[in-house]
Structures are given as structure tokens and as C-alpha cells.
Amino acid sequence: MEAARAHEEIEVIRLGGLEIRPSESLALAAGRPLILSVREFGVLCALARRADRIVSREELYRAVWNAPLRAGDRSVDVYVRKLRVKLERVMPDGRFIHTHVGFGYRFSPERSHVFHTSATPR
Amino acid sequence: MEAARAHEEIEVIRLGGLEIRPSESLALAAGRPLILSVREFGVLCALARRADRIVSREELYRAVWNAPLRAGDRSVDVYVRKLRVKLERVMPDGRFIHTHVGFGYRFSPERSHVFHTSATPR
DNA sequence: GGGGCGCCTTCACGTCGCGGTAACGGACTG
């Protein structure tokens, strides 16, 4: 594979302590590798690439499964669940995948505790 | 759907500290996402697109529900109320939705005092 | 072959929030 050559443009997504390298099928959480299955990694990438956006299940399914979402298919929900479990296992304080009822999911890393940013309204 | 093409013209409404992206079903207040239901978001979009205009309930209902308003239907009032609550919760000093008795509602952000927006890109 | 192990998918069940309606009360008008 082409994973060896580093001088090319390699997509690296860094968000809230996560580091995702789609081309290498690698995800690091706080420096340590996340053990993910193919589908789990696909969903994580699709969400992370659309960070801070609300992504519908249709778009998510099409991006990962490369097929239209069939009515009644709850695969997306299940893999979001699996991702949440594995993410929380490594980073218990971080909220990553947010549900927007009726719309879809939104990937936005948020730390529940530390808030050292200046000028935090409310 | 225009959501798929990344670099095209995406409708973004910016008004008084609010940022609304209809195509992404996303509304940001002072940089952080507003948690809205489908109907609430629909009403917000319809109002924001008609900012500074007095919009009748008939027009509002038709725009969001895509059906004519039936006599006695007070759904619009209820969702305006829900929107007001959620908007005030995030931006206590801003008045957004104004009532015009006998005519309808008008969306015009008004701040009672200056708000320091802390743009915090992660 | 046969057993074990992941992974993907589907199913079932419980919970919760949304959406829509009704109802009450206040403000205002004539």
C-alpha cells in the first residue's frame, strides 16, 4: 500500500484529543490506537470529516456503506452506539457524537469538565 | 441535494449573533449549536429568511408545514413560544421574535447590550 | 471437519421527546 510515503498530502483529522488517519485506517485517542472494526472506523471518519455539522442518517449511510439507506435500517444507530462505547472507554470525559432528534448526528468533541478558554459566556 | 457539493453556495443566515444553516439543519447561537426540534428549526428558518418583515401565521404555517393553516390552529403560536424559550436560554439579552397583534410575527434581533462573541475555533 | 472468534446485520423492547391539541387566563377593544 501507499502508506509508506509520507511526503504526499495525507489527510489527518485532529479533534479533541483524537487523531484520525483515514488513509491508514488508523485512529489514535490520546496517543494510543483505537481498536475499531471496518464499519466503526468508516462511521468515525465520515462523522469526523463533517465535524460540527448535523449529518443525516441517509448521508452517513451513503458515505460509509456506499448505498442508499433503506427504510427501517438502524445500522447507523448501532455503530454510533459502538463508537460511543469505545470512545468513552478511552476518554471518559469527552462527548463526541451528539444526537439531534429527527435530524441525525453531529460530531463535536466537547470536554465536560475543563473549560480554561477565556470569555466563556454563562 | 446541494449538501453533497462541498464548495458551492451554501445558504448561511447571520443575524444578531445567530448563524443558521438551513441545508445542514444547524443553528448556532454565539458559536454553539442550538438544540432544536424539526418544527422549531423550520419556524426559525422561515422567520429568519423573512427577517424584519411582519409574517402572518398563514404564511408561516404554509412555509413550515407546507399546508394551509386551518381555522383555530394555534401551532404557530406554540412553536414561536418554544423558540423564544430556547433563544432566551442561550442569549438572555436578545429579543428576536416580535409580536404584531392582528398581523403576525416579525424576526428582528435586537440586543439590549453588547455581546462579546468568543470565537473559539478548536 | 469442527470448534472458536470477530464482525456485520437485524430484531425486540423500553424510554423519551416531539408534535399537535386543548384549555385557561390576561390584555385589550367596543
Next chain:
DNA sequence: CAGTCCGTTACCGCGACGTGAAGGCGCCCC
């Protein structure tokens, strides 16, 4: 006073979602 308009809250059915588990398939190893 009756009548209108609107703000606000309460209520309920139902769909959306979270969650655990089972079935099915492919793969590896003994």
C-alpha cells in the same frame, strides 16, 4: 359586559432513539 387575540401550560399518542442480544457469515487454527 361580550368578544378577540395572544401567551402559556398541560396533556397524550406515537415515532425516534438507545440498548442488549441473537443469528449468520467468514476466517483461522487445531
